[in-house]
Amino acid sequence: MAQQIPTLEAAPGQAGVAPPKKGKLGLLLAIVAVLVVGGGGAAAYFVLGGHKDPKATAAQKAKEAEKTPALYVALDPPFVVNFEAEQLVRFLQVTVQVMSRDPVTAELIKTNDPVVRNDLLLLLGNQSYATISSRDGKEKLRQQALEAVRKVVTGAGGKAEKVEAIYFTSFVMQ
Numbered sequence: 001m002a003q004q005i006p007t008l009e010a011a012p013g014q015a016g017v018a019p020p021k022k023g024k025l026g027l028l029l030a031i032v033a034v035l036v037v038g039g040g041g042a043a044a045y046f047v048l049g050g051h052k053d054p055k056a057t058a059a060q061k062a063k064e065a066e067k068t069p070a071l072y073v074a075l076d077p078p079f080v081v082n083f084e085a086e087q088l089v090r091f092l093q094v095t096v097q098v099m100s101r102d103p104v105t106a107e108l109i110k111t112n113d114p115v116v117r118n119d120l121l122l123l124l125g126n127q128s129y130a131t132i133s134s135r136d137g138k139e140k141l142r143q144q145a146l147e148a149v150r151k152v153v154t155g156a157g158g159k160a161e162k163v164e165a166i167y168f169t170s171f172v173m174q
Contacts, residue, residue, distance in 0.1 A: 053121060068101040070164075073109045078170060085129030092124060092132070093097055095170035098149055098163060105153060105162035112156050119148045133173065 078095040098116075100106050109116060123144055131137040150160035 012164060035120065070099050070101055071103060071106040072167075073098045073100070073106050075117060075120070079117070079124055079130065081121060081125040083127060083129065086130050090129055091174045092127070093170065093172040093174075094124060094168055096120065096145065097167045097169055099165040101164065102159075102162040102163050105158050107154050108148065108158045109163070112152050115152050115155075116149055119152060120145055123148055129173070138168065138171065142168060 075096045075098065078093050080091060080093045082089055082091050084090070098106075100109070123141075127137075127141060132141055141158050146163065146166040149166060152162045153163050154160045
C-alpha cells in the first residue's frame with residue numbers, strides 16, 4: 001500500500017503566493033550584530049589606550065609615570081663632610097635618598113654606589129656655611145646633587161631622566 005504525501009495547495013484567492021522567507025531576517029540580524037560588536041571593540045581599543053598619541057604632552061607622561069610606584073635608594077651611611085666657615089671648622093651630616101620609578105635605574109644607583117658617594121662628597125665638601133644655611137641654598141644643593149647622580153647613571157649606561165629626585169632625609173650642620 002502506497003502512502004500518499006499531502007501537498008500544499010493554495011487556498012482560493014491566494015494563487016502563486018510564496019511562503020515568507022525567514023533567511024533575510026536572520027541575515028539582517030547577523031549584520032547588525034557584527035556592526036555592534038565591531039564598533040564596541042573599536043571603541044574599547046581607543047578608550048582603553050590601544051591608540052597612543054605620538055604627541056603626548058609632558059603632563060600625560062607624568063601621569064603615566066605616577067602609575068608606577070616610587071623606588072627609594074638609601075645612600076647609607078650618611079655623608080659627613082667638614083668645611084670652613086668664618087675661620088671655624090664646621091661639619092655637615094646629610095642622609096640622602098634617591099627616587100626613581102625604574103627598577104633598572106635603582107639597581108644602577110646601587111651598583112655604582114662608590115661613584116655616587118664620591119661625587120656627592122666632593123659636592124657637599126665644596127659648600128659654604130652661608131649658602132647651605134638658607135632654605136634656598138639647600139634646595140640649590142639638592143638640585144646639584146640630583147644632577148651629579150644623573151651624570152653617574154648616564155655614565156653607567158642608564159637614562160638620566162629616570163632619576164626623578166634626591167631627598168635629604170637628614171641635614172645637620174654643626
